[in-house]
Amino acid sequence: xxxxxxxxxxxxxxxxxxxxxxxxxxxxxxxxxxxxxxxxxxxxxxxxxxxxxxxxxxxxxxxxxxxxxxxxxxxxxxxxxxxxxxxxxxxxxxxxxxxxxxxxxxxxxxxxxxxxxxxxxxxxxxxxxxxxxxxxxxxxxxxxxxxxxxxxxxx
Numbered sequence: 001x002x003x004x005x006x007x008x009x010x011x012x013x014x015x016x017x018x019x020x021x022x023x024x025x026x027x028x029x030x031x032x033x034x035x036x037x038x039x040x041x042x043x044x045x046x047x048x049x050x051x052x053x054x055x056x057x058x059x060x061x062x063x064x065x066x067x068x069x070x071x072x073x074x075x076x077x078x079x080x081x082x083x084x085x086x087x088x089x090x091x092x093x094x095x096x097x098x099x100x101x102x103x104x105x106x107x108x109x110x111x112x113x114x115x116x117x118x119x120x121x122x123x124x125x126x127x128x129x130x131x132x133x134x135x136x137x138x139x140x141x142x143x144x145x146x147x148x149x150x151x152x153x154x155x
Contacts, residue, residue, distance in 0.1 A: 010048060026058075029066065053112070061101040061118070068104050071112035071130065076102055078118045105140070125155055 003015065003023045010030030015021055017036040025042025028034070032046055035054035040046065044058045047066035052058070056070050061078040064070070079097050086096055100118035104110070108122045111130030122128060122138045129145035138144050143153040 006042070035072075047106070061099045062104070063101065064104040065106040065108075067107045069109040071110055071114065073113045074110050074116070075114075076116045076118075078102065080118050108138075127155055 003018055003021060004025065006025045007023045008027040010028060010032065012031045013028050014033045016034070020036040021034060022039040026040040026044040026046070028040070028046045029048035029050065031049040032052065034052045037055045038052050040058045041060040043060045045063045046052065046058065047064055047068065049066055050064060050068045050070070052070045053072040055072055056074040057076060058064070059076050059078045062076045078099055080100055083092055085091055102116060102118055103121045105122060105124040105126070107125040110116070110122065110128040111132065113130055114128050114132045114134065116122070116134045120134050120137055122134065123140035123142060125141045126138045127143045128134055128138065128149065129143070132145050132149040133147040134144065134149045138149070139151065141155045142151045143155060144151050
């Protein structure tokens with residue numbers, strides 16, 4: 001798995017196993033650490049001093065601000081109505097779907113195996129519990145857990 005020449009890496013980015021990641025067309029801020037088996041797609045942005053744990057997927061259209069923690073196996077999505085093929089059976093191309101952006105604000109933490117649906121904003125300093133499925137915006141400093149993640153407290 002490559003680190004494509006199109007990737008913009010800030011100063012001091014640490015990729016622990018560069019031969020075990022797939023990074024292309026993305027921007028990674030200074031001091032960020034990236035674990036094994038992470039994919040970060042084109043037009044994704046990761047801020048400074050973040051930690052992206054192993055087996056996580058950050059797709060096109062995801063913007064992560066500074067000092068964000070992404071646990072192991074976190075999955076982001078960017079399409080509200082995913083399909084492999086068009087109605088006529090032809091394979092979909094980039095022109096056949098709408099990219100929906102997702103935002104993670106500074107200092108947020110997302111627990112292992114969480115799934116973040118397209119179009120969500122996770123607020124400043126928020127905490128998403130492990131295994132949560134986030135289907136709506138998370139307020140600043142909120143703690144959310146569960147499938148259809150619900151607020152259970154504040155940080």
